[in-house]
Amino acid sequence: MVDLVILQMVRDLVTIFGVIAGFTYYVMTVRNTNRTRRTQLLGLMYTENREEDWIRWNELMSMEWKNYDDFERKYGSDNNADSYGKRMLTWTKMNAFGIMLRDGVIDVKTAYDMWDIWPIWTWIKFEPIFREQRTRYKMPFFMKWFEYLYIELIEEGKRRGHTIEAPDNYISYVPDTDSTHP
Secondary structure (H helix, E strand, C coil): CHHHHHHHHHHHHHHHHHHHHHHHHHHHHHHHHHHHHHHHHHHHHHHCCCHHHHHHHHHHHCCCCCCHHHHHHHHCCCCCHHHHHHHHHHHHHHHHHHHHHHCCCCCHHHHHHHHCCHHHHHHHHHHHHHHHHHHHCCCCCCCHHHHHHHHHHHHHHHHCCCCCCCCCCCCCCCCCCCCCCC
């Protein structure tokens, strides 16, 4: 009878250790899969960071307007489809990054390290346009996740002790008039 109890205890212990080993393996596999997916995603995001993206961004940041109506005359979809396409491609990409940040696909530290000031300066430049479009077109959530990305990146910068201010001229080249160089 004692032998039967011991055999049952051994059988139960083997079962318990088997369940623990299986659960541990499952947790390790899920963690590894998540790390692999994150690495693939970051790699994909970096490969999407092409020369033409920076040229497009430079064009966007060089836009100038006096008010919303002037913006629409110069860059609106009715008058300048090329500008509209470039703008929406950049804005929707930022919006998608904000959604990924919200959903925990990427964390704010990685986002800050990866994108630095690019989304911050873009939001600052176009915020008046976003706000006006939200009102005029009755789209209160237009570029909501881009705004979320901006706020989270600003907060991460503060946690790191960084003060992020966009220059008045953004990225427009302003020649030095006192320069003696040709």
